[in-house]
Amino acid sequence: MPSTPSLFDPVRLGDIALANRVAMAPLTRNRAAPGRVPSPLAVEYYAQRANAGLIVTEATQISPLGQGYLDTPGIYSREQVEGWKPVTRAVHERGGKIVVQLWHVGRISHVSLLPDGEVPVAPSAIRARSKTFTAQGFEDVSAPRALALDELPGIVEQYRVAARHAIEAGFDGVEVHGANGYLLDQFLRDGMNQRTDAYGGSIENRARLLLEVMTAITQEIGAGRTGLRLSPVTPANDASDSNPQPLFNHVAEQLAPLKLAFVHVIEGSTGGPRDVAPFDYAALRERAKAPWMVNNGYDRQMAVDAVASGAADVVAFGRPYISNPDLVERLKRGAPFAPLNRDTLYGGGAQGYTDYPALEAA
Ligand code: 8OZ
Numbered sequence: 001m002p003s004t005p006s007l008f009d010p011v012r013l014g015d016i017a018l019a020n021r022v023a024m025a026p027l028t029r030n031r032a033a034p035g036r037v038p039s040p041l042a043v044e045y046y047a048q049r050a051n052a053g054l055i056v057t058e059a060t061q062i063s064p065l066g067q068g069y070l071d072t073p074g075i076y077s078r079e080q081v082e083g084w085k086p087v088t089r090a091v092h093e094r095g096g097k098i099v100v101q102l103w104h105v106g107r108i109s110h111v112s113l114l115p116d117g118e119v120p121v122a123p124s125a126i127r128a129r130s131k132t133f134t135a136q137g138f139e140d141v142s143a144p145r146a147l148a149l150d151e152l153p154g155i156v157e158q159y160r161v162a163a164r165h166a167i168e169a170g171f172d173g174v175e176v177h178g179a180n181g182y183l184l185d186q187f188l189r190d191g192m193n194q195r196t197d198a199y200g201g202s203i204e205n206r207a208r209l210l211l212e213v214m215t216a217i218t219q220e221i222g223a224g225r226t227g228l229r230l231s232p233v234t235p236a237n238d239a240s241d242s243n244p245q246p247l248f249n250h251v252a253e254q255l256a257p258l259k260l261a262f263v264h265v266i267e268g269s270t271g272g273p274r275d276v277a278p279f280d281y282a283a284l285r286e287r288a289k290a291p292w293m294v295n296n297g298y299d300r301q302m303a304v305d306a307v308a309s310g311a312a313d314v315v316a317f318g319r320p321y322i323s324n325p326d327l328v329e330r331l332k333r334g335a336p337f338a339p340l341n342r343d344t345l346y347g348g349g350a351q352g353y354t355d356y357p358a359l360e361a362a
Contacts, residue, residue: 004308008332011053011313013291014224014261016097016172018053018314021307022328023264025295025318026056026101026175026229030133030347032073036061037083042073043090044354048325050096053314056175056229056264057087059103059182062162064115066183068105068141069133071347075100075162081169088170099173099227100166102159102217106183107144107192108237110134120144121151123186123193123200128238130181133346149197152209155183160216163226173225173261176213180270181237184210185230188247191240203250211254223259227293231266232284233277245279252287264293264316271296271318282311300331326358335359 005011008020033039046055061067061074074080084100091098107122112134114120122144131138147155159176166174178184186192187209193200199208210228218226231239232248241247255263265281268274274297285292294306295316303315321327323340330337344352 005310007304007307007315008328011291013054013227013293013314014173014259015222016054016099016225016261018097019095020053020328021314022052022303022331023054023056023293023314023316024049024052024321024327025316026059026177027318027322028058028069028072028346029353030069030071031349031353032071033083035077035079036067036072036074037080038073038087040086041350041354043086046087046098047090047094048354048358049321049327050091050094051326051328052096052321053328055091055096055098056316057098057100059101059177061103061105062158063104065118065121066104066158067113068109068120068182070113070135072103075102075165075169076158081165084169084171092170097172099175099225100169100171101175101177101229102162102166103177104155104158104183106186108132108141108182109144110139111142112136121147122183123147123195126192126194128181128192130238146195149199152199152212155209156212156216159213160220163217163221167221167225173221173227174217175227175229175264176217177229178210179229179231179266180234181239184213185239188251189239189241189244191242192238203247206247207251207254210251214255214258214260218258218260224261226258226260227262227264228255228260229264229266230284231270232281233268233279234266234270235276236270244277245283248284249287252284256287256289260288260290262291262293262314263288264295267294267296269296300334303331322352323356325356329359333359
């Protein structure tokens with residue numbers, strides 16, 4: 001009889017071999033250096049968390065227009081690629097694996113963060129009822145303009161180049177940010193996409209941009225190094241869809257032939273209630289036929305059970321990884337999680353970033 005897998009057993013996600021089934025979820029921390037380059041502190045921060053089977057970096061913009069918050073890092077310039085190299089080296093030296101989360105915020109941005117004269121871009125010119133974090137603090141997002149049809153190939157190309165940059169920077173792969181009401185999710189869901197061309201209207205049309213991006217990246221760096229994060233029912237960033245189950249079932253079916261390294265699903269409302277809307281996540285997994293990573297509000301027992309039952313291959317922890325750099329060790333020992341200081345989440349320096357201690361040696 002096959003033994004049931006444990007949260008602490010190794011697993012392969014495509015070409016990426018993980019030492020355990022605990023992932024560090026992507027976490028925006030707004031501490032990038034000028035030029036939107038990862039700072040030396042980020043090297044220490046990620047190295048401290050290399051005990052995770054897989055680290056997914058903070059969301060990282062693929063272009064200047066893809067940025068929507070103050071001091072988030074990019075992976076479009078040469079300087080940024082160089083800035084990520086010490087991060088991937090430090091994580092690998094400690095036996096960890098790390099993928100970069102590729103991000104375009106679409107309409108969730110503010111003119112003060114964009115190149116002079118530019119406004120945020122979106123599938124449709126519909127302003128989100130949502131805030132972003134700028135040099136002035138929390139501000140309403142700016143009104144976006146709708147992307148022209150002939151601009152879309154350029155966006156796909158930006159993702160492709162960013163994926164190539166990721167490999168040059170030493171990452172084990174990429175996770176495409178298809179969640180939380182950012183650009184690709186804006187195209188998917190009909191509350192934000194009211195286009196009348198080949199990228200709007202039907203489910204097939206709304207899924208088109210995401211699938212073009214995934215196809216381009218898998219051709220560029222290989223499917224075994226390409227993952228995707230989705231959040232089918234999250235209301236984050238004013239996202240909504242009239243009928244998410246058939247939409248995401250279709251996306252999952254179309255992903256299957258790509259043979260992705262993993263699909264990473266936020267169950268429920270991002271960082272909030274898991275039961276915000278009924279949704280059959282298992283139906284997605286059956287269709288996508290890819291290694292399956294789950295996230296959102298998991299505690300130790302839920303994570304142990306999810307892996308033992310086969311419901312998930314990997315469980316990602318977000319906020320617990322901020323205040324518990326040695327999270328895998330704590331999970332192994334059943335030790336309590338240290339509490340999070342919310343005042344130091346976004347921006348600042350080492351405080352609340354690299355100064356959370358590991359457990360004392362037993
Ligand atoms: C919190 C603050 C800013 C951005 C996401 C990238 O929700 C984010 C994000 C989260 O995916």
